[in-house]
Amino acid sequence: MSSETKGTAEKALLRVLRGEILSPPPLWLMRQAGRYLSEYRALRAEAASFLDFCYTPGLAAEATLQPVRRFGFDAAILFSDILVVPDALGQKVTFEQGEGPKLAPILTDEDFAKLNDEIDLRRLAPVFETIARVRSALPPETALIGFCGAPWTVASYMIAGHGTPDQAPARLLAYRNPELVQRLIDRLVEASTSYLLRQIEAGVDAIQIFDSWAGVLPPHEHDRWCIAPVARIVAGIRPHERNVPVIGFPRGAGSWLETYAARTGVDCLSLDTVVAPDWADRSLPRGLAVQGNLDPLALLAGGAALDRAVAAIRDALRERPHVFNLGHGILPETPIAHVERLVELVRREVG
Numbered sequence: 061m062s063s064e065t066k067g068t069a070e071k072a073l074l075r076v077l078r079g080e081i082l083s084p085p086p087l088w089l090m091r092q093a094g095r096y097l098s099e100y101r102a103l104r105a106e107a108a109s110f111l112d113f114c115y116t117p118g119l120a121a122e123a124t125l126q127p128v129r130r131f132g133f134d135a136a137i138l139f140s141d142i143l144v145v146p147d148a149l150g151q152k153v154t155f156e157q158g159e160g161p162k163l164a165p166i167l168t169d170e171d172f173a174k175l176n177d178e179i180d181l182r183r184l185a186p187v188f189e190t191i192a193r194v195r196s197a198l199p200p201e202t203a204l205i206g207f208c209g210a211p212w213t214v215a216s217y218m219i220a221g222h223g224t225p226d227q228a229p230a231r232l233l234a235y236r237n238p239e240l241v242q243r244l245i246d247r248l249v250e251a252s253t254s255y256l257l258r259q260i261e262a263g264v265d266a267i268q269i270f271d272s273w274a275g276v277l278p279p280h281e282h283d284r285w286c287i288a289p290v291a292r293i294v295a296g297i298r299p300h301e302r303n304v305p306v307i308g309f310p311r312g313a314g315s316w317l318e319t320y321a322a323r324t325g326v327d328c329l330s331l332d333t334v335v336a337p338d339w340a341d342r343s344l345p346r347g348l349a350v351q352g353n354l355d356p357l358a359l360l361a362g363g364a365a366l367d368r369a370v371a372a373i374r375d376a377l378r379e380r381p382h383v384f385n386l387g388h389g390i391l392p393e394t395p396i397a398h399v400e401r402l403v404e405l406v407r408r409e410v411g
Protein backbone atom coordinates (compact mmCIF):
# COMPACT_ATOMS: atom_id res chain seq x y z
CA MET A 61 0.00 0.00 0.00
CA SER A 62 1.42 3.43 -0.85
CA SER A 63 1.82 5.79 2.07
CA GLU A 64 -0.78 8.05 0.47
CA THR A 65 -3.44 5.35 0.33
CA LYS A 66 -2.61 4.26 3.85
CA GLY A 67 -2.73 7.88 5.01
CA THR A 68 -6.24 8.44 3.77
CA ALA A 69 -7.48 5.14 5.24
CA GLU A 70 -6.19 5.84 8.76
CA LYS A 71 -7.93 8.24 11.13
CA ALA A 72 -6.07 11.56 11.64
CA LEU A 73 -5.81 11.09 15.42
CA LEU A 74 -4.16 7.68 15.02
CA ARG A 75 -1.74 8.93 12.39
CA VAL A 76 -0.51 11.64 14.75
CA LEU A 77 -0.33 9.28 17.75
CA ARG A 78 1.86 7.04 15.58
CA GLY A 79 4.23 9.94 14.89
CA GLU A 80 2.99 11.75 11.76
CA ILE A 81 2.86 15.55 11.58
CA LEU A 82 -0.48 16.75 10.20
CA SER A 83 -1.62 20.24 9.29
CA PRO A 84 -4.25 21.03 10.36
CA PRO A 85 -3.81 18.88 13.46
CA PRO A 86 -6.57 16.56 14.71
CA LEU A 87 -8.79 18.23 17.32
CA TRP A 88 -10.90 17.06 20.26
CA LEU A 89 -11.53 18.48 23.75
CA MET A 90 -11.15 16.90 27.16
CA ARG A 91 -14.61 16.55 28.77
CA GLN A 92 -16.16 17.49 25.41
CA ALA A 93 -19.42 15.79 26.41
CA GLY A 94 -20.86 17.80 29.25
CA ARG A 95 -22.83 20.58 30.78
CA TYR A 96 -21.78 23.36 28.35
CA LEU A 97 -24.02 21.58 25.78
CA SER A 98 -27.80 22.12 26.10
CA GLU A 99 -28.41 18.73 24.44
CA TYR A 100 -26.26 17.11 27.15
CA ARG A 101 -28.24 18.80 29.94
CA ALA A 102 -31.49 17.56 28.38
CA LEU A 103 -30.18 14.00 28.11
CA ARG A 104 -28.73 14.08 31.64
CA ALA A 105 -32.21 14.91 32.99
CA GLU A 106 -33.42 11.49 31.76
CA ALA A 107 -31.29 9.55 34.27
CA ALA A 108 -31.86 9.40 38.02
CA SER A 109 -28.17 9.58 38.89
CA PHE A 110 -24.87 10.25 37.13
CA LEU A 111 -23.79 6.59 37.48
CA ASP A 112 -27.14 5.40 36.05
CA PHE A 113 -26.45 7.72 33.16
CA CYS A 114 -22.98 6.18 32.63
CA TYR A 115 -24.44 2.64 32.86
CA THR A 116 -27.30 3.19 30.36
CA PRO A 117 -25.81 2.50 26.90
CA GLY A 118 -28.56 4.39 25.03
CA LEU A 119 -27.84 7.58 27.02
CA ALA A 120 -24.05 7.21 27.32
CA ALA A 121 -23.66 6.50 23.58
CA GLU A 122 -25.77 9.54 22.72
CA ALA A 123 -23.72 11.76 25.10
CA THR A 124 -20.51 10.48 23.47
CA LEU A 125 -21.79 11.34 19.98
CA GLN A 126 -23.29 14.78 20.74
CA PRO A 127 -20.09 16.87 20.58
CA VAL A 128 -18.87 15.01 17.48
CA ARG A 129 -22.14 15.72 15.71
CA ARG A 130 -22.15 19.38 16.69
CA PHE A 131 -18.49 20.25 16.05
CA GLY A 132 -17.12 17.47 13.82
CA PHE A 133 -14.24 16.70 16.19
CA ASP A 134 -11.64 14.14 15.05
CA ALA A 135 -12.26 11.97 18.11
CA ALA A 136 -15.08 10.92 20.39
CA ILE A 137 -14.26 10.04 24.00
CA LEU A 138 -16.31 7.32 25.67
CA PHE A 139 -18.86 8.90 27.99
CA SER A 140 -18.17 7.39 31.42
CA ASP A 141 -16.11 8.38 34.48
CA ILE A 142 -12.81 7.38 36.06
CA LEU A 143 -14.73 6.43 39.24
CA VAL A 144 -16.55 3.47 37.67
CA VAL A 145 -13.41 1.47 38.54
CA PRO A 146 -13.83 1.86 42.34
CA ASP A 147 -17.54 1.18 41.82
CA ALA A 148 -16.71 -2.11 40.05
CA LEU A 149 -14.25 -2.93 42.85
CA GLY A 150 -17.16 -2.81 45.29
CA GLN A 151 -16.62 0.65 46.85
CA LYS A 152 -19.84 2.61 47.08
CA VAL A 153 -19.69 5.67 44.74
CA THR A 154 -22.35 8.36 44.33
CA PHE A 155 -22.36 11.76 42.61
CA GLU A 156 -24.28 14.43 44.48
CA GLN A 157 -25.71 17.23 42.32
CA GLY A 158 -23.29 20.15 42.46
CA GLU A 159 -21.03 18.48 45.04
CA GLY A 160 -19.04 16.00 43.01
CA PRO A 161 -18.26 12.39 43.90
CA LYS A 162 -18.79 10.76 47.31
CA LEU A 163 -17.17 7.42 48.22
CA ALA A 164 -16.86 5.43 51.45
CA PRO A 165 -13.23 6.41 52.34
CA ILE A 166 -10.49 3.76 52.50
CA LEU A 167 -8.19 4.64 55.40
CA THR A 168 -7.49 1.32 57.13
CA ASP A 169 -6.67 -2.31 56.34
CA GLU A 170 -10.28 -3.17 57.24
CA ASP A 171 -11.64 -0.67 54.71
CA PHE A 172 -9.32 -2.10 52.05
CA ALA A 173 -10.37 -5.68 52.87
CA LYS A 174 -13.95 -4.82 51.82
CA LEU A 175 -12.88 -4.29 48.18
CA ASN A 176 -13.30 -7.08 45.62
CA ASP A 177 -10.06 -8.91 44.78
CA GLU A 178 -10.76 -8.32 41.11
CA ILE A 179 -12.69 -5.76 39.11
CA ASP A 180 -16.23 -6.94 38.34
CA LEU A 181 -16.31 -6.54 34.56
CA ARG A 182 -19.94 -7.72 34.47
CA ARG A 183 -20.92 -4.53 36.29
CA LEU A 184 -19.17 -2.60 33.53
CA ALA A 185 -20.91 -4.51 30.71
CA PRO A 186 -23.01 -1.39 29.85
CA VAL A 187 -19.76 0.52 29.21
CA PHE A 188 -18.61 -2.09 26.67
CA GLU A 189 -22.07 -2.01 25.08
CA THR A 190 -21.78 1.80 24.84
CA ILE A 191 -18.44 1.42 23.03
CA ALA A 192 -19.99 -1.01 20.53
CA ARG A 193 -22.92 1.33 19.84
CA VAL A 194 -20.71 4.40 19.41
CA ARG A 195 -18.32 2.46 17.19
CA SER A 196 -21.09 1.59 14.75
CA ALA A 197 -22.50 5.14 14.71
CA LEU A 198 -19.25 7.09 14.25
CA PRO A 199 -18.08 8.34 10.85
CA PRO A 200 -15.09 6.24 9.67
CA GLU A 201 -12.66 9.16 10.01
CA THR A 202 -13.50 9.74 13.70
CA ALA A 203 -11.47 7.90 16.33
CA LEU A 204 -12.97 6.54 19.55
CA ILE A 205 -10.93 7.09 22.72
CA GLY A 206 -11.34 4.83 25.74
CA PHE A 207 -9.90 5.81 29.10
CA CYS A 208 -9.25 5.17 32.76
CA GLY A 209 -7.91 7.23 35.62
CA ALA A 210 -4.30 6.61 36.63
CA PRO A 211 -4.00 4.58 39.84
CA TRP A 212 -2.76 7.53 41.93
CA THR A 213 -5.62 9.82 40.86
CA VAL A 214 -8.30 7.15 41.38
CA ALA A 215 -6.73 6.12 44.72
CA SER A 216 -6.75 9.76 45.87
CA TYR A 217 -10.58 9.83 45.56
CA MET A 218 -10.92 6.34 47.09
CA ILE A 219 -8.91 7.45 50.12
CA ALA A 220 -10.43 10.92 50.67
CA GLY A 221 -13.95 9.84 49.78
CA HIS A 222 -14.60 13.12 47.95
CA GLY A 223 -12.88 15.79 45.86
CA THR A 224 -10.34 17.99 47.69
CA PRO A 225 -8.21 20.96 46.54
CA ASP A 226 -4.89 19.10 46.96
CA GLN A 227 -5.61 15.42 47.73
CA ALA A 228 -4.00 15.86 51.16
CA PRO A 229 -5.73 12.77 52.68
CA ALA A 230 -4.10 10.45 50.11
CA ARG A 231 -0.70 12.14 50.43
CA LEU A 232 -0.88 11.83 54.21
CA LEU A 233 -1.82 8.14 54.05
CA ALA A 234 1.07 7.55 51.60
CA TYR A 235 3.47 8.86 54.34
CA ARG A 236 1.77 7.11 57.25
CA ASN A 237 0.92 3.76 55.71
CA PRO A 238 2.75 3.31 52.38
CA GLU A 239 2.13 -0.47 52.45
CA LEU A 240 -1.64 0.06 52.42
CA VAL A 241 -1.42 2.64 49.62
CA GLN A 242 0.83 0.26 47.65
CA ARG A 243 -1.75 -2.53 47.93
CA LEU A 244 -4.47 -0.16 46.74
CA ILE A 245 -2.32 1.01 43.81
CA ASP A 246 -1.50 -2.62 42.88
CA ARG A 247 -5.20 -3.49 42.91
CA LEU A 248 -5.90 -0.49 40.64
CA VAL A 249 -3.09 -1.41 38.23
CA GLU A 250 -4.64 -4.86 37.76
CA ALA A 251 -8.21 -3.56 37.60
CA SER A 252 -7.35 -0.80 35.11
CA THR A 253 -5.38 -3.14 32.86
CA SER A 254 -8.27 -5.66 32.63
CA TYR A 255 -10.75 -2.82 32.12
CA LEU A 256 -8.72 -1.23 29.30
CA LEU A 257 -8.18 -4.57 27.55
CA ARG A 258 -11.97 -5.06 27.52
CA GLN A 259 -12.45 -1.53 26.14
CA ILE A 260 -9.97 -2.37 23.37
CA GLU A 261 -11.83 -5.60 22.61
CA ALA A 262 -15.12 -3.63 22.49
CA GLY A 263 -13.64 -1.33 19.83
CA VAL A 264 -11.78 1.77 21.11
CA ASP A 265 -8.97 3.05 18.85
CA ALA A 266 -6.82 4.78 21.47
CA ILE A 267 -6.58 5.05 25.25
CA GLN A 268 -6.08 8.07 27.50
CA ILE A 269 -4.85 7.66 31.08
CA PHE A 270 -5.99 10.63 33.20
CA ASP A 271 -3.59 11.42 36.06
CA SER A 272 -5.25 14.68 37.06
CA TRP A 273 -3.55 14.67 40.47
CA ALA A 274 0.02 13.70 39.46
CA GLY A 275 1.15 17.25 40.29
CA VAL A 276 0.53 17.07 44.04
CA LEU A 277 3.23 14.41 44.55
CA PRO A 278 6.57 15.43 46.11
CA PRO A 279 9.74 14.52 44.12
CA HIS A 280 10.65 11.28 45.91
CA GLU A 281 7.11 9.92 45.31
CA HIS A 282 6.72 10.47 41.54
CA ASP A 283 8.11 7.16 40.53
CA ARG A 284 6.37 4.97 43.09
CA TRP A 285 2.85 6.39 42.89
CA CYS A 286 2.62 7.76 39.37
CA ILE A 287 5.24 6.60 36.86
CA ALA A 288 5.66 2.94 37.87
CA PRO A 289 1.91 2.13 38.04
CA VAL A 290 1.21 3.81 34.68
CA ALA A 291 4.21 1.98 33.14
CA ARG A 292 2.73 -1.34 34.35
CA ILE A 293 -0.65 -0.53 32.76
CA VAL A 294 0.97 0.49 29.46
CA ALA A 295 3.07 -2.71 29.45
CA GLY A 296 -0.08 -4.71 30.25
CA ILE A 297 -2.08 -3.46 27.27
CA ARG A 298 0.84 -3.24 24.75
CA PRO A 299 0.81 -6.92 23.80
CA HIS A 300 -2.75 -6.59 22.48
CA GLU A 301 -2.69 -7.43 18.79
CA ARG A 302 -4.32 -4.12 17.79
CA ASN A 303 -1.42 -2.17 19.35
CA VAL A 304 -3.69 0.65 20.50
CA PRO A 305 -1.79 3.92 21.19
CA VAL A 306 -1.80 5.43 24.69
CA ILE A 307 -2.00 9.11 25.67
CA GLY A 308 -0.75 9.95 29.18
CA PHE A 309 -2.02 13.05 31.01
CA PRO A 310 0.11 13.60 34.13
CA ARG A 311 -1.38 16.96 35.04
CA GLY A 312 1.07 19.14 36.94
CA ALA A 313 4.11 16.90 36.28
CA GLY A 314 6.13 19.90 34.94
CA SER A 315 9.81 19.20 35.54
CA TRP A 316 9.35 15.41 35.44
CA LEU A 317 7.41 15.19 32.16
CA GLU A 318 10.48 13.91 30.33
CA THR A 319 11.03 11.14 32.88
CA TYR A 320 7.33 10.26 32.76
CA ALA A 321 7.43 10.00 28.94
CA ALA A 322 10.61 7.92 28.92
CA ARG A 323 9.61 5.47 31.67
CA THR A 324 5.90 4.94 31.09
CA GLY A 325 6.27 4.29 27.34
CA VAL A 326 3.17 6.32 26.41
CA ASP A 327 2.81 7.28 22.72
CA CYS A 328 1.65 10.82 23.43
CA LEU A 329 1.95 13.30 26.30
CA SER A 330 -1.09 15.43 27.05
CA LEU A 331 0.25 18.78 28.32
CA ASP A 332 -1.54 20.77 31.01
CA THR A 333 -2.13 24.52 30.77
CA VAL A 334 1.11 25.65 32.44
CA VAL A 335 3.55 23.75 30.20
CA ALA A 336 5.10 26.10 27.62
CA PRO A 337 4.62 24.36 24.25
CA ASP A 338 7.96 25.67 22.89
CA TRP A 339 9.73 24.20 25.95
CA ALA A 340 7.92 20.88 25.32
CA ASP A 341 9.04 20.91 21.70
CA ARG A 342 12.68 21.56 22.64
CA SER A 343 12.81 19.16 25.58
CA LEU A 344 10.74 16.10 24.73
CA PRO A 345 12.07 13.22 22.61
CA ARG A 346 11.95 14.01 18.90
CA GLY A 347 8.93 12.46 17.25
CA LEU A 348 6.95 11.95 20.48
CA ALA A 349 3.41 13.21 19.94
CA VAL A 350 2.02 15.86 22.29
CA GLN A 351 -1.57 16.89 22.95
CA GLY A 352 -2.87 20.16 24.30
CA ASN A 353 -2.81 22.61 25.76
CA LEU A 354 -5.20 25.54 25.39
CA ASP A 355 -6.26 27.07 28.70
CA PRO A 356 -9.98 26.28 29.23
CA LEU A 357 -10.33 29.85 30.53
CA ALA A 358 -9.02 31.25 27.21
CA LEU A 359 -11.75 29.24 25.47
CA LEU A 360 -14.34 30.56 27.92
CA ALA A 361 -13.09 34.14 27.39
CA GLY A 362 -13.00 33.93 23.57
CA GLY A 363 -12.16 36.98 21.42
CA ALA A 364 -8.58 38.08 20.79
CA ALA A 365 -7.28 36.10 23.78
CA LEU A 366 -8.52 32.87 22.22
CA ASP A 367 -7.14 33.68 18.77
CA ARG A 368 -3.71 34.52 20.24
CA ALA A 369 -3.55 31.45 22.45
CA VAL A 370 -4.42 29.08 19.60
CA ALA A 371 -1.83 30.65 17.29
CA ALA A 372 0.89 30.48 19.95
CA ILE A 373 0.31 26.75 20.54
CA ARG A 374 0.28 25.89 16.83
CA ASP A 375 3.38 28.02 16.11
CA ALA A 376 5.33 26.17 18.79
CA LEU A 377 4.25 22.67 17.74
CA ARG A 378 4.24 22.86 13.94
CA GLU A 379 7.28 20.58 13.62
CA ARG A 380 5.99 17.85 15.93
CA PRO A 381 3.10 15.39 15.91
CA HIS A 382 0.40 17.41 17.69
CA VAL A 383 -3.19 16.74 18.72
CA PHE A 384 -4.96 20.02 19.43
CA ASN A 385 -6.82 19.92 22.76
CA LEU A 386 -7.31 21.81 26.01
CA GLY A 387 -4.84 21.65 28.91
CA HIS A 388 -7.70 20.43 31.15
CA GLY A 389 -11.44 19.81 30.81
CA ILE A 390 -13.81 22.28 29.17
CA LEU A 391 -15.69 24.45 31.69
CA PRO A 392 -19.51 24.25 31.90
CA GLU A 393 -19.85 28.03 31.32
CA THR A 394 -18.05 27.90 27.93
CA PRO A 395 -20.10 29.53 25.12
CA ILE A 396 -20.80 27.28 22.12
CA ALA A 397 -19.75 30.11 19.76
CA HIS A 398 -16.23 30.03 21.25
CA VAL A 399 -15.92 26.30 20.57
CA GLU A 400 -17.08 26.95 17.00
CA ARG A 401 -14.45 29.67 16.67
CA LEU A 402 -11.77 27.29 17.97
CA VAL A 403 -12.72 24.67 15.37
CA GLU A 404 -12.54 27.31 12.66
CA LEU A 405 -9.12 28.59 13.84
CA VAL A 406 -7.57 25.13 14.03
CA ARG A 407 -9.07 23.88 10.76
CA ARG A 408 -8.30 26.91 8.61
CA GLU A 409 -4.59 26.11 8.84
CA VAL A 410 -3.45 24.81 5.49
CA GLY A 411 -0.53 22.40 5.05
Ligand code: CP3
Nearest residue numbers: 090091092093094137138139140141142160161270272389
Ligand atom coordinates in the same frame (compact mmCIF):
# COMPACT_ATOMS: atom_id res chain seq x y z
O1 CP3 B 1 -16.43 14.00 27.64
C1 CP3 B 1 -15.62 13.35 28.28
O2 CP3 B 1 -14.46 13.74 28.54
C2 CP3 B 1 -15.98 11.93 28.70
C3 CP3 B 1 -16.45 11.72 30.01
C4 CP3 B 1 -15.62 12.01 31.27
C5 CP3 B 1 -16.25 12.44 32.47
N1 CP3 B 1 -15.31 12.46 33.46
C6 CP3 B 1 -17.69 12.77 32.59
C7 CP3 B 1 -18.17 13.53 33.77
C8 CP3 B 1 -14.26 11.84 31.55
C9 CP3 B 1 -13.11 11.43 30.63
C10 CP3 B 1 -14.09 12.12 32.95
C11 CP3 B 1 -12.78 12.02 33.65
C12 CP3 B 1 -12.69 12.37 35.07
N2 CP3 B 1 -13.65 12.19 36.04
C13 CP3 B 1 -11.53 12.89 35.68
C14 CP3 B 1 -10.20 13.15 34.99
C15 CP3 B 1 -10.21 14.37 34.14
C16 CP3 B 1 -10.23 15.68 34.90
O3 CP3 B 1 -11.18 16.46 34.62
O4 CP3 B 1 -9.34 15.95 35.71
C17 CP3 B 1 -11.82 13.08 37.06
C18 CP3 B 1 -10.87 13.63 38.10
C19 CP3 B 1 -13.16 12.62 37.28
C20 CP3 B 1 -13.91 12.55 38.57
C21 CP3 B 1 -15.11 13.40 38.57
N3 CP3 B 1 -16.25 13.14 37.81
C22 CP3 B 1 -15.37 14.56 39.34
C23 CP3 B 1 -14.38 15.18 40.31
C24 CP3 B 1 -16.66 15.01 39.00
C25 CP3 B 1 -17.40 16.17 39.62
C26 CP3 B 1 -16.89 17.47 39.12
C27 CP3 B 1 -17.53 17.83 37.80
O5 CP3 B 1 -16.80 18.10 36.83
O6 CP3 B 1 -18.78 17.85 37.77
C28 CP3 B 1 -17.18 14.13 38.02
C29 CP3 B 1 -18.53 14.20 37.37
C30 CP3 B 1 -18.56 14.17 35.88
N4 CP3 B 1 -17.85 13.32 35.09
C31 CP3 B 1 -19.40 14.97 35.06
C32 CP3 B 1 -19.16 14.57 33.72
C33 CP3 B 1 -19.84 15.08 32.48
C34 CP3 B 1 -20.41 16.01 35.54
C35 CP3 B 1 -21.58 15.37 36.21
C36 CP3 B 1 -22.94 15.67 35.59
O7 CP3 B 1 -23.05 16.01 34.40
O8 CP3 B 1 -23.91 15.53 36.32
